[in-house]
Amino acid sequence: MKPRILLVEDDRDLGMVLKQYLEFADFEVGWFSDPQDILTDKTIIDRYQLAILDVMLPVMDGFELSRVIRKTSGIPFLFLTAKGQSIDRILGLKLGADDYITKPCEPEELILRIKNILRRHQAAVDTVIKMGLYCFIPSQFQLLFQNETIQLTEKEAELLLLLSRNNRKIVSRKDILESLWGGNDYFFGRSLDVFMTRLRKYFHNDERIRFDAIRGIGFRVEYPD
Numbered sequence: 001m002k003p004r005i006l007l008v009e010d011d012r013d014l015g016m017v018l019k020q021y022l023e024f025a026d027f028e029v030g031w032f033s034d035p036q037d038i039l040t041d042k043t044i045i046d047r048y049q050l051a052i053l054d055v056m057l058p059v060m061d062g063f064e065l066s067r068v069i070r071k072t073s074g075i076p077f078l079f080l081t082a083k084g085q086s087i088d089r090i091l092g093l094k095l096g097a098d099d100y101i102t103k104p105c106e107p108e109e110l111i112l113r114i115k116n117i118l119r120r121h122q123a124a125v126d127t128v129i130k131m132g133l134y135c136f137i138p139s140q141f142q143l144l145f146q147n148e149t150i151q152l153t154e155k156e157a158e159l160l161l162l163l164s165r166n167n168r169k170i171v172s173r174k175d176i177l178e179s180l181w182g183g184n185d186y187f188f189g190r191s192l193d194v195f196m197t198r199l200r201k202y203f204h205n206d207e208r209i210r211f212d213a214i215r216g217i218g219f220r221v222e223y224p225d
Helices: 010-022 034-039 062-072 086-096 107-125 154-164 175-179 186-203
Strands: 004-009 029-032 048-053 075-083 097-103 129-131 135-137 142-145 148-151 212-213 218-222
Touching: 004 010, 004 034, 010 029, 010 107, 029 034, 048 062, 048 107, 062 075, 062 097, 075 107, 097 107, 129 154, 135 154, 154 175, 154 186, 154 218, 175 186, 175 218, 186 212
Parallel strands: 004 029, 004 048, 048 075, 075 097
Antiparallel strands: 129 135, 135 142, 142 148, 212 218
């Protein structure tokens, strides 16, 4: 079955070109020029595996559309925009975007990014990770302990997944920031520290699980399988 892509782009010429390129790359594409058309039918989002959202849209911009979508769906998405200011990129990533690409973009690059996102999310769907007394279900953003369910945010789940897949290995701070935040700067670094503090608290019921900060290098999680 072909992966299904939701494209929200109000530029008719660009929308047509992107749709043709994606279909040529063996994707099924649903193209909408007005975000209201999506929001009036709540079942539309569920038909797709990834969304490409233009930032500059009529009535409701792509950022606001992503906020509405995220209330009911965990679909991965990336932003497509002609804007190049860093503030837009930072805002997009803070909203949970999996990627951000500026126009004009090379279709081959867009297709590669889409495939990488789908691969990451499929890996998360297929994974249940046993961490000591806890079970981590990345696809549902859930951490289970006995009869307790801890609902993680998407970013918390992404960070925990990255660290847990490298059990007992150091993951550099730079690699974490560039992989999950899309950049390595002071503000993203502060956000990472906050998320690490949250993860430590979630695992307080099992003293064997450690989240260590390796000064000047990165972080390491250690847990019994």
